[in-house]
Amino acid sequence: MNLILAIDVLGTIAFAISGVLTALHKRLDPFGILIIAFVTAVGGGTLRDILINAPVAWMRNLTYVYVIFGAAIFAVIFRKRLGYIRRSLFLFDTIGIALYTIVGVEKGLAADFPPVICAALGTMTACFGGVIRDILCNEIPIIFRKEIYATACILGATAYLFLLKTNLTEDIILIISGSIVITVRLCAVYFKLSLPSIYRKDELEGP
Template identity: 80%
Template structure:
């Protein structure tokens, strides 16, 4: 459980920073930056907890609030050192979905759900903070485009359950399945891979 808690905190940091970078790109004021960082970091987890009937994590543990606030201040202060906004946003977004996919799967398992539901919860946890962030910033969410985003989460979560059938220690299963999410997302962007579209060229 300590590893999952650490992963949850790291995911919160990554998504909070991705929210800050998106808000900075839109030239929002400090309050707007904090709000976008907050919803990016806790949006998916909040929806997950509501769906499974659990106490919303950040409402019962203020550690998440402090982490988000600290990450926001850090990202604002060191924004110039983060390099190009778009590249940094991609990196932290990818780190965020990697960690949050595993956290969502673990939450589903703890609640006693079927593996398919757990995979869905992992994907929701990973993706919906970014969805809310992008909508508030007047962007089409990445998950609704052709990019391989949610697919990476589904593959990583599926790998988790496949690896559970092996004698491999749980910590290694967490690391490997998280790596699947991260690597699939990186390869998709590097090689410009995307899901097929239903539209013909003359309809675009």
């Protein structure tokens, strides 16, 4: 359990810092930076909880609030040196989305939603904080333009749902499906993979 909490906190930190970086790039003021850090970290889970009509987690458990606040201040102060920890951040972020995906799927299962919807809820938990961040910063969400990790989440969520029908213990299932998310994403970044383009070359000139 402590391991999962640690992953959750590290993932939240990585998400919050990614929000700060986007907000700094847009030259937002301190209030804007804080809101964007917050939304990036908890937006996906909040949207999920609203859709399934569950209480919103960060409103009752202040751990997230303090972690995001601390991460945002840290990121603003050390913004020139975040390059040095870029790799660690990327790793936290990747492990974070793996965990977020599975948390989302589990919340869906607990509320008795069909498997397809649970996979969607898992993907939403991991990806839609970034979607809300981009909308608030007046950008088309990057995840809609250049597939970064939605596919990894979908594959991990699907694996989790299938493995639940086997005899494996829950811990093993968690580790396998989490590893799928992480592996797919690491491979995607390392080999510069993305979803196959559906546009012919001449379509991409323009729009």
